[in-house]
Amino acid sequence: MGAMKHQDDLFAFLSIPGVSAEAEHAADCERVADFLVEKLTTLGFSATKHMTKIHPIVVAHSPKVEGAPTVLVYGHYDVMPVDPIAEWKSDPFKPEIRDGRIYARGASDDKGEIMCHVLGAQEIIEEDGKLPLNVIYLFEGEEERGSYSLHEFVQDPEVQKDLACDVIVVSDTGMAAPDIPSLSYGLKGLCCFELKVEGPSMDLHSGIFGGAVANPITTLCEMIASTHDADNHVTVEGFYDGVQEIADWERESWARVPGASDTELAALTGVPALRTETGYTGTECAYARPTLELNGISGGYEGEGSKTVIPTHAIAKMSCRLVPGQDPVDIMKKVEAHFRKVCPPSVRMTYTMQHAGDAYIVDPHSPFGKAAQQALEMTFGNPPVLVREGGSIPIIAEISKKLKKDALFLGLDLPDARIHSPNENMRVEIFEKGIEMAKNLLRLMAQVK
């Protein structure tokens, strides 16, 4: 087999170890940004590297096409750390094709997907001499560490003017199966908080004081248990205020998502059975029902064997995934009020609010949404499943809010792409179809009036 089309470009891009979270890779992050600026400049774009407090942001404008729509394509050039490095079958920064897959850190998330968009534009320029519409690329280098600089960047009215567009396109989400494309039109919101329950001022002997003093672990467990009823509804007062019911067309679309039945989700996750909110499938809960999850708990003796103490305190780390209609800060306050209500007088509680991000939803049947659906169907041979993301990408919600335009998610991460894990990969077929999809998308969106 000869070299894959565009292999040199992709491999050069994947070879630069732009791990945003690791200080020793700061210069590499800048090198990735430089690579993009150079590549886009070669294609005739006006490309700029904006320096930030952390890693640069790349903004590139195609030559102006009067009267045509403007599409902003978001992506992130930074990648996750590679640990555990011993589990990689090949060097994460020496891309390699094996068995029809490109292996490298960032092969899918998100360098591979950025390259599909850039190379799609390149092929159109090569074929037609120019793009049929205005394209803005916005590539950041901090997505895997919280998008701090981009969040700052888009607060600037001048930047908002520079990024003014008609629609935002993102390829940084999942794809159901190689022949079943996915269009995501919603993201969950998120808020994180911590609950600490404090009892005695020192660890107590469980014999001398047991039965007299509230056990902070037991009390914390009781408080946590009070957050859900037997139907797995969250019992926090007002939690569901403003939450929209799932529409019939959504239920129908989600039932088509491959691998997303309750039986398949149980097999995928290794649980003996799902436990969903009564009246909803697992996928419906993940896409469109708000949740309150325990992410961590600790307290007392956690070592080998036993130590019969009543500990001074116990802590739980929690988060809510939210849906449109819920305000993350409002929800954190409601959760606090719930805990204050159920907290017994025998302990002290401390509640700490951490970060928060809004949920996000757009209409996938808008003119640009329809163009995206059509581009996916043309490329992959099947209409896309219309899904929502269970995950949260707060920076997209923020950009969309600032630019006042919809963001559409055309995902190319297959379930077996191993993003964030060792042996991350992208199928060669998906890379090639991704380029095709980007071409179809730009041509179809050019026709939106």
Next chain:
Amino acid sequence: MGAMKHQDDLFAFLSIPGVSAEAEHAADCERVADFLVEKLTTLGFSATKHMTKIHPIVVAHSPKVEGAPTVLVYGHYDVMPVDPIAEWKSDPFKPEIRDGRIYARGASDDKGEIMCHVLGAQEIIEEDGKLPLNVIYLFEGEEERGSYSLHEFVQDPEVQKDLACDVIVVSDTGMAAPDIPSLSYGLKGLCCFELKVEGPSMDLHSGIFGGAVANPITTLCEMIASTHDADNHVTVEGFYDGVQEIADWERESWARVPGASDTELAALTGVPALRTETGYTGTECAYARPTLELNGISGGYEGEGSKTVIPTHAIAKMSCRLVPGQDPVDIMKKVEAHFRKVCPPSVRMTYTMQHAGDAYIVDPHSPFGKAAQQALEMTFGNPPVLVREGGSIPIIAEISKKLKKDALFLGLDLPDARIHSPNENMRVEIFEKGIEMAKNLLRLMAQVK
């Protein structure tokens, strides 16, 4: 102020660092045993050092007094580790008297108390030429690490014959106040166990799978919350089978214990309010009500900030303090049955039984009990409060069972003695009265028919 009476003996004894849990102190433990053998031999006892797999056991018999009762005095010559050493104001193994207190590791627990008994016998011998009854000293070197060797030792019928006695006396428990002596006639039993709840086979993204998959932490909390009702009764079926109600004389005696009111217990432990079983005071719960306590819990992310995962599992370490009438193994099985009943099908549970020890109770109004009460009242000027221990000393229950004789606990550990902590101490006054108490006890018990 001149040297305290018997200071040389006590200080020599306290100076040997017999920390039983630390391998580097094995030779020191043997040196402490040798010290006791030598001291008791000097007093005319027939003293033997029995070697074991861990640390020696010292057994000493006074010269036979025909027709008189035999008292077995139990004690432990080993001490707890000294960490955190930086918090000691003087070297834990260089005894020092400051402000009326003897500071050293073991000053109270249990070397100081052993010495009171030995020196009491010495003074009687000095005054009367001989003891008025038969005394057996049984001093072990592993109490602070589980009494493994002594447990083995007393299984031997020859040893049981050698230790045959009429009553067992122990000074290794608490004393209410310097002028309020305490006689304990009961110990709680104990059983320890662990509950693990397992869900997904890997940590899951709380957005992608949240709402579909049971959260192992939430589930564990719900299972734990199900173990107590609103009255703080344990809801495990059959948990209270065989539990005796507290007798009126016990309630009355316990109400006299200084510092044991609900208000004082709350102040002592630093909790905003007690949380007792409905219908019982804190002290009643600690002395005589069985409990189910959480000693430790862990699961998911316990680091800084947040990590939005649904973890694979969560673990709780638990123990029950039991009262006479409850069998520890039976209780562990009942608790397991409870958890199996409430465990939902969406997780897997593993329940592990750990160690167990029986509860223990005797009649403090027996003839030897009355002699003990009288010895305490003569020495300290007030009748003793009759109490039960919330703690568990399984080895005493075992010895008592094997020798078929009552054990009485004449405690000398004041609440401010800081046993197991830095700056452990014994008041000089208590040391001197402890010797007096031992003398009174032997003389009074000699008269029991």
